[in-house]
Amino acid sequence: MRPATATKLRANAATIHQLGLRHGLHAFALSSEPGELVATLDADRSYFDITSFEADLSSILGAVVEVVPRGPGVDVNETEPLNDLRGAA
Template sequence: MKAATAATLHANAATIRQLGRQYGLHSFTLSGEPGELVASLDEGRTYFDVTAFEADASGLLGATVEVVPRGPGVDVQEREALGGMRGAA
C-alpha cells in the first residue's frame, strides 16, 4: 500500500480527527514525510493506541498513514496543520 498523499490527508481531515479522538490523538499536522502525521497523544495512552489508529486510518483511506507522537526526544519536522486548522482536535 502506498503512503497517503498530503491531498488525501487534507481531504479526510475531519475523519482523521474524529478517528483520532477514539485513540487519544489530537492536534494533527503533516510532517515532511509522505503519509506521516504528527499528533499529540493524551496522557495514559500508549503506542498501542497509535498503531491501532494507523491501521484504522490506513484502512479507511486505502493508503498508509503513520503517526509520530509529539513528546520529549521527538525531533520531527511539522509542515502544516491538517486541514488548515492548527491545534484542532
C-alpha cells in the same frame, strides 16, 4: 499500499480528527514525510493506541499512514496543522 499523500490527508481531515479522538490523538499536523502525521497523544494512552489508529485510518484511506507522537526527544518536521475539518472519507 503506498503512503497517503498530503492531499488525501487534507481531504480527510474530519475523519482523521474523529478517529483520533477515539484513540487519544489530537492536534494533528502534516509531516514532511509522505503519509506521516504528527499528533499529540493523551497522557493515559500508549503506543498501542497509535498503531491501532494507524491501522484503522490506513484501511479507511486505502493508503499507509504513520503517526509520530510529539514529545521529548522527538525531532520531526511539521509542515502545516491539519485543521481543515471540511473533508470526509
